[in-house]
Amino acid sequence: MEYVYKTLEKEISALIEETLLCDTVERKSELTGNKGLLEHAIKLLKKCDEHGVYAGSIFTKLPRKRCDSPSSEYRVIEDGETDDPQYWREVTIEGKQFNCVRLGEGDVVIEC
Template sequence: MEFIYELLEKEVGKLLSKIKVCENLEEKAELIGKKNLAEHSIRLLKKCDENGVGAGSIFTKLPRKVCDSPSSDYRIIEDLETDDNKYWTEVNIEGKRLGNVRLGEGDVVIEL
């Protein structure tokens, strides 16, 4: 992955050089947009790399909620090896402000 990071960083450097000498506002705006896109791509790739997200990962977009209430959401639970939901427990995630993750329709779950 280092090769790709270096490639993108070099491109950012080239774009910065072009931005510095560019006098046409439209062209400068386009160059800045490309630079921002390359920087965004670097951050996104690093986040994927840090979390083990790869080309083989499965992305699942959550469906529309059945309940139309704004306070209804999806939760991550551990089923404790039973189909009886009275024994299920919500997963506590370290570092989260409320200790858990609340998901909404359209959120994406990534299976590594």
């Protein structure tokens, strides 16, 4: 991925140089917007690298809730190798607010 990061950084540098030489507000605005898009792309790529998300990862968008309750949510559970919900345990994650994963309709789950 280093090649990709270097390529994007070179393009950002070129946009900065072009912005300094530009004489119209519209063009400067366009170049600045493009620079922001590239910076955003680099941050996303680094986050994907950090978490092992690659092109082959599976993305699943959660469906609409079937429950009418406004506070209903999806939870991540460990099933204890059984289909009996009494043995299921909600997954806890250190450093996460409330130490659990709570998801809503439209959230995306990524399988790495």
